[in-house]
Amino acid sequence: MLSRDEIDALFPADLPEVEYWEQHYPPRELADGAEVTRLGPSPTGFIHIGGIYAAMIDVDRSRRTDGVYVLRIEDTDRAREVEGAIEQFERAFAYFGVSPDEDDVRPGGYGPYAQSARERIYHSYARELMRRGRAYPCFATSEQLQEQTKVQQAQGVPSGYWGKWAMWRDASDDDVREQLAAGTPWVVRFRAPDDAIGSRARFVDEIRGPLEHDANRNDTVILKSSATSPRLPTYHFAHVVDDHLMRITLVIRGEEWISSVPVHLQLFEALELPQVRYAHIAPLMKQIPGGKRKLSKRKDPEASVDFYVGEGFPAPAMLHYLRGLANSRLADMPLERALAEPILLDECGVAGPLVDLAKLRDISGDHIATLTGEQIAAELRTWALRFDESLVAVLDDNRELLLQALAIERDGVDNPRKDLRTWSEFREVYGYFFDELFTPVDGPADERLAPIGLEPDAIRTFAEAFRAAYQPLADSAEWFDQLRAVAAEHGFAGSVKEFKQNRDQFVGSIREASQIVRVALTGSTRSPDLGQVAAVLGADRVLARLDAVVGSRTTA
RNA sequence: GCCCCGUUCGUCUAGUGGCCUAGGACGCUGGCCUUUCACGCCGGUAGCACGGGUUCGAAUCCCGUACGGGGUACCA
Numbered sequence: 001m002l003s004r005d006e007i008d009a010l011f012p013a014d015l016p017e018v019e020y021w022e023q024h025y026p027p028r029e030l031a032d033g034a035e036v037t038r039l040g041p042s043p044t045g046f047i048h049i050g051g052i053y054a055a056m057i058d059v060d061r062s063r064r065t066d067g068v069y070v071l072r073i074e075d076t077d078r079a080r081e082v083e084g085a086i087e088q089f090e091r092a093f094a095y096f097g098v099s100p101d102e103d104d105v106r107p108g109g110y111g112p113y114a115q116s117a118r119e120r121i122y123h124s125y126a127r128e129l130m131r132r133g134r135a136y137p138c139f140a141t142s143e144q145l146q147e148q149t150k151v152q153q154a155q156g157v158p159s160g161y162w163g164k165w166a167m168w169r170d171a172s173d174d175d176v177r178e179q180l181a182a183g184t185p186w187v188v189r190f191r192a193p194d195d196a197i198g199s200r201a202r203f204v205d206e207i208r209g210p211l212e213h214d215a216n217r218n219d220t221v222i223l224k225s226s227a228t229s230p231r232l233p234t235y236h237f238a239h240v241v242d243d244h245l246m247r248i249t250l251v252i253r254g255e256e257w258i259s260s261v262p263v264h265l266q267l268f269e270a271l272e273l274p275q276v277r278y279a280h281i282a283p284l285m286k287q288i289p290g291g292k293r294k295l296s297k298r299k300d301p302e303a304s305v306d307f308y309v310g311e312g313f314p315a316p317a318m319l320h321y322l323r324g325l326a327n328s329r330l331a332d333m334p335l336e337r338a339l340a341e342p343i344l345l346d347e348c349g350v351a352g353p354l355v356d357l358a359k360l361r362d363i364s365g366d367h368i369a370t371l372t373g374e375q376i377a378a379e380l381r382t383w384a385l386r387f388d389e390s391l392v393a394v395l396d397d398n399r400e401l402l403l404q405a406l407a408i409e410r411d412g413v414d415n416p417r418k419d420l421r422t423w424s425e426f427r428e429v430y431g432y433f434f435d436e437l438f439t440p441v442d443g444p445a446d447e448r449l450a451p452i453g454l455e456p457d458a459i460r461t462f463a464e465a466f467r468a469a470y471q472p473l474a475d476s477a478e479w480f481d482q483l484r485a486v487a488a489e490h491g492f493a494g495s496v497k498e499f500k501q502n503r504d505q506f507v508g509s510i511r512e513a514s515q516i517v518r519v520a521l522t523g524s525t526r527s528p529d530l531g532q533v534a535a536v537l538g539a540d541r542v543l544a545r546l547d548a549v550v551g552s553r554t555t556a
Numbered sequence: 557g558c559c560c561c562g563u564u565c566g567u568c569u570a571g572u573g574g575c576c577u578a579g580g581a582c583g584c585u586g587g588c589c590u591u592u593c594a595c596g597c598c599g600g601u602a603g604c605a606c607g608g609g610u611u612c613g614a615a616u617c618c619c620g621u622a623c624g625g626g627g628u629a630c631c632a
Binding site for chain 1: 557558561562563567582583591592593594596624626629630631
């Protein structure tokens with residue numbers, strides 16, 4: 001082992017001792033039971049919906065216990081960094097109400113909160129480990145390591161840097177000095193405990209209970225190689241140092257980390273630091289032919305938070321859905337209560353759930369149905385500002401019309417319609433109220449009229465007659481009576497039942513007649529009560545749209 | 557290869573040895589309500605991965621197998 005002076009010479013002379021950091025980041029003064037949680041995203045592109053899922057649980061645990069939720073940017077892999085990723089995080093977290101209590105824009109005394117800015121801290125601890133003989137420099141090249149892995153695989157022994165394969169673990173001081181003097185690039189490796197091989201690591205996971213794993217035998221890298229600053233730590237080392245110094249109590253992270261817990265435990269022990277507690281959550285999955293897999297950033301648009309925000313799923317609906325995934329107890333509650341109730345770790349599922357957009361849409365529709373027209377107008381506008389610029393102008397120019405349209409079967413009704421599930425659906429579901437967003441049908445043969453199942457001639461005839469007799473009656477029942485009257489005159493049965501009993505005697509039933517008018521006015525076979533729609537539209541629009549069905553032969 | 561985590565209706569799940577001829581929700585679907593579209597209401601559909609144990613009794617406990625996910629990186 002190198003002398004203390006030789007080890008210290010590998011680091012800047014003014015590098016603080018670990019005691020300095022311990023005092024600089026003292027234990028937090030929080031009540032008993034307060035949880036300090038953290039999320040450590042890498043700025044490698046868009047934020048994954050799983051990140052929001054984890055953040056939501058972090059926020060819940062910390063707020064419930066009067067603790068703190070910290071956001072730490074894990075940017076130790078500079079090669080994968082993407083420009084603007086941090087701003088994107090900020091926006092996504094704000095949208096879902098899971099902004100951190102502490103990060104670089106809301107410093108809390110435990111920063112900096114980006115790992116790339118914490119280099120000196122890691123170095124202090126790495127040097128300390130080296131002084132204690134618990135870490136050492138390694139000069140192996142990646143070619144050497146790859147070659148060794150091949151040999152290990154051929155021999156059927158576990159691959160890795162351990163036992164006799166750990167070539168620099170017990171190298172002579174002279175060999176080390178020689179490499180250092182020659183300027184060979186080096187990394188710092190942790191010296192796994194000598195008794196690790198063959199022993200087991202045991203720990204308790206807050207979600208899964210007692211877990212057991214082979215103890216780590218690898219001398220894992222803790223400081224990566226780099227000729228110039230920054231010489232960054234690996235995840236394992238950064239996790240231990242940061243989570244200790246930030247005084248994190250509860251680490252909630254993906255289950256892919258379970259296999260790494262043994263090395264983390266060894267690191268805490270070697271540094272003589274108290275352990276954090278762990279909760280490993282199941283990953284969000286996606287259905288694929290023949291099975292399911294983890295939602296992939298690259299392949300699945302619905303893995304991205306942008307997808308949900310862009311589609312216009314309201315944040316409360318998303319949160320309700322995500323909470324239900326975490327604790328199924330919450331899925332069955334009304335939204336407001338589901339958001340207020342705590343997320344319990346021991347109730348979290350252990351198998352990765354599939355993200356079910358049909359279910360999300362259902363929840364979203366339920367939520368929007370509880371909003372007032374004013375609220376919908378406001379939310380919709382906020383969404384459109386970002387994703388549908390041209391819609392904003394239409395909404396602003398027709399505010400009264402918009403509110404009237406939204407009021408149909410919503411205001412003062414026991415069970416509002418659930419026709420709007422996302423903001424992006426607005427154009428499709430309510431667009432026909434606005435001339436700017438509506439394309440009138442193109443004659444009786446327009447394909448939008450096809451689902452009714454009548455001949456174009458019959459459609460034209462009825463539309464023409466209805467148009468001729470049209471009265472803009474305000475009362476919805478009276479309004480519909482005139483439709484019934486015209487329908488009866490033109491051979492439509494008064495009820496579906498009547499029509500079914502004597503098909504040959506009728507052109508269709510009141511249903512078909514109504515649908516002709518519905519498609520004429522709205523372009524769709526689905527819409528709220530026709531009388532109310534017509535009242536909001538106004539007589540001029542109604543007549544013009546009926547004319548459009550009749551077609552060029554009798555343009556009004 | 558080795559190690560770890562998992563596996564209840566299509567999906568999310570309840571279920572911790574008898575309350576389970578397995579409950580709820582979404583989806584799909586039949587009907588009712590209705591002058592039209594919906595909403596709502598009532599009903600239906602469909603599941604304990606497989607094989608051995610333990611037990612008077614197992615979805616629940618044990619063992620094995622299969623399948624899925626993850627780890628075995630100077631990625632996180």
